[in-house]
Every structure is written in C-alpha cells, then in structure tokens.
Amino acid sequence: MNVNELKTFNHKVFGVLPLIQVGDKPYFGATAAAKMLGYSNTSDAISRHTKKDGVAFHEVIDSLGRKQKAKFISEGNLYRLITNSKLPNSEQFETWVFDEVLPSIRKHGAYMTTQTIDNIINDPEFGIQLLTTLKKEREEKEKALRTIEIQRPKVVYADAVEVSEDTVLVKDLATVLRQKGVNIGEVRLFKWLRENGYLCKQKGEMWNMPTQRSLELGVIVVKHGLRTGSNGEMKKTRTPKITGKGQVYFINKILEEQGLLAM
Template sequence: MTSNIVPFEFDGAQVRVVTIDGDPWFVGTDVTRILGYANPSDALQRIDDDDLRFATLALSEGSREVSRLRPLVNESGVYALAFGSTLPRAVDFRRWVTREVLPSIRRTGSYGTPALTGPALMAAALIEAQAVLEAREAQVAELTPRAEAWDALAATDGDYSMRDAAQILCRDHGIDIGQNRLSKRLREIGWVDPAGIPYQRHVDLGRLRSRARYYTHARTQERVLADPQIRVTPKGIADLRTILATKENVA
C-alpha cells in the first residue's frame, strides 16, 4: 500500500519520497537531477533490480499535476547513485538522506530503522571513506578512489550485480568497462564457464557468488527456477581492478 507523497528539500531542489509497504522510496528523477546525471534514464537502468521499482504517481509538473508511471529507488539505490555521481555534493546529499530524511520518516512510525548490509553498507562506507580523504587532502573534486577506499571495499561483506560491479570498477580512471564487457572478461580470465556459471575455485576464493532467480510461468503460473545471477564480491572487485588495470590475463 502506498502512502502520501512527502516532499523534502535539498539545496533548493525538491526530493519526493513515498512509503510503500512500510519502506521509503525516492522519486528517481529527483535524485538523479540533484546528483548531476546528464542521462537520468541511463543512470537508473544501472541500479540493481532489487533497488528499483515503478509506480504510478500523480506529481506536479510545472503548473499542473500529472499522473504516470515513475521510477523509484530505495535507500540502497540512493547510495548507489550517490557513489556513481562525480559531483562533490553527492557526499552531502547522502548524509542529508541518512541524517534528515530517513529520521523524519521514522518519526512517523511508518519506517523502521534498517540494518544496512551488503551493497547498501558498502556504498555508504565507501562514500564516508571518500569524504574523509577529501577533507584530509582538501580535494573535494577527486574522482579516483584512493587505495584506502579499495582496501576498505575488499574487507567488507556482501556482493554486487554485474552492472554495479562494472560501475564501481569504472571509478578507476584506468578502467573503462560495462556490464557486457565485464561478463566477457570473466570468461576470458577463467572465472566463469562459457555458460556464465562461476567456477567453484573462484567461489571458494570469495570472488564470485550465485544468486538463485525465479520467474512465474506464463501458462501454468508456477514458480520456475531460472539461470542463477552472477554476483561479484568486494574481494572479486578488488582483484578485478588489479587485473584490468594491469591488463594481466591471470586466473
């Protein structure tokens, strides 16, 4: 069930939040606009499927209210967008969400305090690490993650989708790779088989994981097991960064 839309304001720009089934969802175009994405649709397509949904909302557009299907991102999706932004204000925006928006929603009793895990926790930790480094070195426009940030990533738990893993790797100036090229590269370096299934060795090494996926059969309406989704762990991303940056074909 969807509650009323709650408008918030960040640096003069509106951010609208709607609570669905007790969880806050942010209007995706509001978030991408504040974070300076030139192509909001492309940025939202890179969000993990679990962190993006669509809902028909009536929102003000100029002088009139328009009801249409709109993209929404959850807290984890906001962190992913903030981490992918090149604007220094992304750090301030993430802090504003966690320190003002979410506490305000929780006070209404419609949203419980979440225990951040997996990608949401890693994204938040990396943003905090970046903020500390920027303050220490007075380089707020720095785009390349420091070695400390990559070390912090490798030490965390959880996993990323191929799309998000490629986006994180591209934060290194020496790496330019997308989801499809990353999938091809994993086959080339022997991490996955020709069918895209992770080899057990790299699962045991903590580089890759598989997540079960299901779909509903159109005719029988039965829940059917689909091909597993490859997930890249923080250690896997750190190892891939070394391999891709040095152009080594090492398995």
C-alpha cells in the first residue's frame, strides 16, 4: 500500500472501514470507526476521546463524486474510541481490527512499502529506528489492551446498574461497597451521605431525607409506604433509596475517594 493510498476493509457486521498509511503508520477513518463503535454523535466522540497529534487528513471522493477532506486517526486514538465505547460487541470490533485488518497490511512486523525497504537498505540506522518504533508501538498496544480488559467489567457493571429501574436501600449499597474493598457499613454510609450533602442533617421529619442536590442529580429518591404502629394504626413511612444512576455515582465516587478506582 503506497503512502496515503486509501484502502478499505469490509466486515459483515460493522461495514466498511477506510484506512490509509502515513509514513509507516496506519490511520483509520475516524467517522467510520466511531459509527462502528456505536457513537451517535461521531464528531463529539472523536473530539472528546482522541488526541490531535494522532489525526491526519486525506482527500476522498464522496457519494456525489466531490473531493472532500476526511479525518483519519492513529492506532492510539482508535484504542481510545474502543475503550470509551459502550457498544456490546466492541470487543469483536477490536479483534477484527487488530487480529485481521492490521496483520493483513503488515509484513515481517513492519509496514513494508517499497520506500521503506529502500530506506532500510540504504540506511541501516533507519532500520534500527523503525524496529525501535515498532517495539514501542507494540508495548503501547499491549498496555492499551490490558486497560480495556481491566475497565470492561467495570463498564459492564456500571451500564447494567445505570439502566436498571430498581432502587436499593442504603444498607444494600454499603454491601456492594464492602464487596469492592471499602470498609463501610450502613451507619457509616448514612453519615457519609449526610456529611457530603446528599441527605439532610436536621433532626425531625427531614432527617435522612434526600437534599435538593440529590433530587436534582437523580441519585436518591423517597419511597413512601405504610406500616402498622404498636397501637394498630397505619402510619405513613418515608425511606431514602438509591437509584440505579445513584448506585453508579456513589460507588465510583467512594472508590475514587478511597483510592480503589482503577484509572
């Protein structure tokens, strides 16, 4: 593949991924990759999750036959899009790109264009530098893949909880936190919620009720109920409960505060 020559790779699930080579490095079609990874706003995703020094532009022909400048991103930036993607089969996309697409354009561990071969023959120092660069890229890839594997269970857990309509008691949230290594119980968690402005501190009817801040964040709600008193009369009850969004919010916040959140 010549420098800046556009090449396309097809997948029955994800579609067509354009790829160019800049120097000795592959660059992937930014918009196409973002769409494949499930981002609804591709421009925003590319802006938020990629670095500018890993971006290149290439002239392509659009559906109307016009020449347009398209954005392409480096391997590192593609890792970042994969890491932040919430697409259920993002792992399948990752496998396709890094186990099929890239190996199909690599030979002997390098992007061996005619120009590259000539450079190695005429300048052995160039070959040493190329191998050093490839080693560094491989190490970065392995590190990125490890990060993806570490984060994926946490992301899956967060997604599963956040979309749940169920609410849980404060004691249930404390149980989850203990399972994640935080030394906390129901009483201490109630205290933490009060001290950090999520539950009301004043004694009386408002004791342990969600603050306006909690209500606006959507992390705590009040569940109303009835119970039978000692005299047989029915009494109204109000119980603070943690929403699905709140479970993710508080778990991440407390784990980060305790230094237990994997970055």
